Amino acid sequence: MTQPASLIYKPLGIDTLQEHVAFMHRDCHICKSEGIEAQTRVELRHHNKSVIAIVNVIHSDLLDCGQIGLSLNTEQDLGAKQGDPIEVMQAAPLDSLSQLRTKIYGHKLDRHGFETIVSDIAKGRYANIHIAAFLTAMASRRANVQEVIDLTAAMVAIGERLSWGVSPVADKHCVGGLPGNRTTPIVVAIVASAGLTMPKTSSRAITSPAGTADVMEVMTPVTLSLDAMRAVVDKEGGCFVWGGSLALSPADDLMIKVARPLELDSDAQLVASVLSKKIAAGSTHTVIDIPIGPTAKVRSKEQADQLEHLLNQVAFANGLNLKVVRTDGLQPVGRGIGPALEANDVIAVLRNHPQAPTDLRERALRLAAEVLELCGKCPAGDGYRLANSIVVSGQAWEKFLRICHAQGGFTEPLRAPIVHLVTASVAGTINAIDNRRLARLAKLLGAPEAKTAGVQLQVALGDTVSRGDPLFSMHAEAQGELTYALTYLDSHPPLLIESQ
Incomplete structure (x- = not known):
């Protein structure tokens, strides 16, 4: 197509996630003259902006022959408004x-x-x-x-590569697969309180009921510009920012959105995704948490060995100081599974609440200790004592609040309007907990999109229960989601009770 032809934009209000899509009538003169059909790649231009889009063909009167519809993200990226002319041409071949x-x-x-x-x-x-x-x-x-x-x-x-003008710059990441393992906000608060720089960029959930960004967004704004992020870090030494709002490893953000519905997370892509974000964010020293368990993402010592080897090799080749920590992945960490429920666990630990989840507190302290020692803040073996003193003294909670207020304010997590209690049908001992089924259950309840949805555990491995004792509660924002989740629960029990 030598001279671009134009179609008039008609808004359709269709969300296609991140994929650019153009909707054209089957009898459109451009479709006929250029042989454009469904799934053809086209270049769209509006003023000085352009995008590559996939064509979907309309066989109804939703559009006239001279009109074009755009997915919501395409409309936004082009800055198009109803009635605007949109130039359409065949996209150049993709050599890659x-x-x-x-x-x-x-x-x-x-x-x-x-x-x-x-x-x-x-x-x-x-x-x-x-x-x-x-x-x-x-x-x-x-x-x-x-x-x-x-x-x-x-x-x-x-993408963009940040520089903070100091060294070391700390970071921490968990490879995932363990519901409720929300140690990052606690670690950041401890490490920043100790005087280190920890500009934490986090992802939203990929295959889990909540990512760190989802949890933190319950309490404070996380969609910050780079300038706003720098201002927070300059003031407080740390931050809790959604990485997708920045231009750090932008291809990874697009790949994550495709990987989410596939529930695909290979070692190669996981390592490239995690380490590219750490390096791009300016990290010099990073601790990686690998939970190991039969229903965690990493299921065996052999798989952990392979992943650790790959992480170390890639980090070394790209100039990143890395420490891998293996942790117990037999059961969820904390009590909450879902953004608001996990946020409550984080707050309880930082506030030194007597009923705070002990396992979450201990895991966060251990990981913070590894960060402090890796960065040379304290001698080897002294990190746990330092981390614990920062939490017990209230410094970590104060730092957490200061970071939140610097990002736009702090909000107490809300509670779901619908709560359903699940009780033990038999007496016995909790012999196994299926992490994947609990995560799936929380997602069916609406997490992470529904911030207050999820599962709250009331038992742990090894606990003894009587018939009728509470096992966990299901939290939902809509009755339909609760009903759907209960149907799944009927055939996929997440807890194995060994009868007495």
Whole structure:
């Protein structure tokens, strides 16, 4: 198409997540003249802005032949308003697809190959189907160590890379798979109180009922600009910011959105995703928590060995000081599973509440100790004592509040309007807890989109219960979600009670 043709924009109010989609009538003159059909890639231009979009063809009177509809994100990125002319033309061929096909067929990619793919993803040139193909091609150990090193470096190079003018710059991350494991806000408060710099950028949930950003958003704004983030860190030494609001490893944000419905999280992509974000955020020293358990993300010592080796190799090659900590993944951490419920656990620990979850407190103290020692804030073996004293004295809670207020204020978590208690049907001992089923149950209840939804545990492994004793409560914001979750619960019990 040499001269761009125009169609008149008609808003349709269709949300396609991050994928750019254009809706055109099947009898549209552009479709006919250019052979455009469903799933064709087109370039759309409006004033000085352009995006690559996938065409969906309308076979009804929803649109006239001279009109075009846009998904909500496409409308926003183009700045289009009703009645505006939108120029439409065939999109240029994607040269990086040859690199993608190379990986799909099981061949190795070099740094240049990954850079071309990651660049096209970050620029919005890949449809979801292309991104899904890339994620799948990198899964099941189909990427070697050098490929993960190159992918990580490519993801860092494409986006913004922060510098804080100090060293060390601390960070901490958990590979996930363990419901309620919300240690990060506690660790940040402790480490920042100790005088270290910890500008924490966190993700939203990918396959879990809550990510750190989801939990913190219950209590304080987390969608901050880079300038706002810098102001908070300069003032308080730490922050709790959603990484998606920044331009750090932008291709990773798009890949995460595709990986979420697939529930796909391979070691190669996990390592590249985590470490690219740490490096891009300016971290020099990072502690990685790997929970191990039969229903955690990492299920065995052998799998943990492989993941730890990959993390260490990629971190070293990219100049990041890394410490891997293995933790118990047999059961959830804390009592709450879901944004508001996990936020309550965090607050209870920081406030030194007598009923605060002991396991969450101890795990957070251990991880904070590792960060303090890795960064040279205290001698080896003295980190736990220092971390504990900061929490007991109330310094951690004060620092947490100051960071929240610097980000826009602190709000106490709300409670769900619907609560259903689940009790023991038999007497016995809690012999096993299925993390995956509990996470699934919390998601069916509405978490993380419904902030107060989720599950609150009232028992732990090894506890003895009598018939009728409370096991956990289900929290929902809509009756339909509770009903749906109860149907799942009937055939997928998350707790195994060994009868007495």
